[in-house]
Amino acid sequence: MKKKVDQFVLRIDPILCDGFGHCHELAPELVRVDEWGYPIIDGRPTPLNELGIVKSARLAIRGCPRQALAIEYTRSDQ
């Protein structure tokens, strides 16, 4: 049987991003900022059962003034 997606990575379009820093405010667990205010997101997937982190990821996506963020769902067995 095919396993369902069970984890996600927050992806950022670096061209759209203008370094507003909202994502860092809204999802500090996932996003750090560098010295110029641009977000640093490590590529490690987060399990979807971490509901709090999923919620802040959604908030960050909605809160981005440049709409530069997206969630990419993946499967842990891949």
Added chain:
Amino acid sequence: MSTNVMRPTPAAIDAPTGVRRLLDRTDLPQTTLLPGHRQIYTRPGSVRRGRTHLIKLVEQAGLRGRGGAAFPTATKLRAVAEGGRRSVVVVNGTEGEPASRKDAMLLQVRPHLVLDGATHAAASVGASEIYVCIDRQNGACLQSVGRALQERRQYEPDAVAVTLLATPPRYVAGEESALVHWLNDQGSMPQYRPTRPHIQHVGRSAVLVVNAETNAHVGLINRFGAEWFREAGTEQSPGTTLVAVSGAVERPVVLEVPLGIPLRSLLHEADADSDPQAILLGGYGGAWLGAEHLDSLYCNEALRPLGASVGAGILVVVPRVACGLSETLRIVEWMANESARQCGPCAFGLPAIAKDLSSLLRGSHDSRAILARVKERCSVIEGRGACRHPDGVVRLVKSALQVFSDDVEAHVGGVPCVAAGSSRRWVAVPAMEPESDLVWE
């Protein structure tokens, strides 16, 4: 069939036996012209045995792209061929690397070989059109390919339509996504591709972007076969490749060598300084390699563990008298200026790194802290641009700090460096354009 269509006898040629394949028999007169070219290389037959035949052949030959990323060409061909939609082939001869002249040289000496290869590639993916892209500032190359195309229209009018295009003269304009974006009448700037490999489109046609030299290899593989191609080179990196050698050499040259040649023999063949301090491999976004690694082989599987790669076929020799740090600084400053300034980490990070290197070079009361900061900034920037431009600079700086650790220590310790004060430069870096003159078209 019109009478001026030239049909040479197919038996007239043998496969080149030596390591000079692309540049085989350059002593014959007029091989840049189509009749002369056709005496050496017959007209490619149509790919009637099924489109997949050539792709299989390229796969068996193990050809990897010669533009820098060394991506398997067959995978690219297959991705576009299986898309099942309209497609075009783009011959990438933009060659933004200032230290490289290999594609320019090939397009001037053997324009028809590249065009033959592009015709094969187009046939194998079912492309309806070929675009040959050459840097607008490279007039000689534009002229040679322009003449070649005219000849083809005259002698072989039934071939696939080829269009010659002059691209903007920017370093990142030759990047695949930037080139495709420009072909779509938009700015020649790299684009964000969340998933790779990513098939791009010009209008509604899928695009196959292939480096000029790679095209020439595709043409040869279709003529002489995969086994012949594998006679040169190593198991994982078969074939020959062009290398542009400059720096501490008799004169800058472009050589054709089999992949896997020892670096020392490569230097010897180029009449280079036989006891250099270091060499720059791959290009301005490449890596420095210390002299202790000169017994390594020139192929990716041997160079990758050392942090370097064949890259875009560039080798710059830096002698012992040079200051590696100042050579690196000039490259980094230029590369920072060539950034498209789309992504924050590249637009702000690269100038910051350049400034750090410059204060290291000049000497400062807190050099140690600056050195630590450069390393920190390098790791922060890496992998955060839409294209690989910042990653290349980071790789260069990281390798410089390692390879020239003695120079760096001297500068950090406040010891004046003799070479840094000298006006002799080894890596040819073009003059920087002021930011106001950087037009993105």
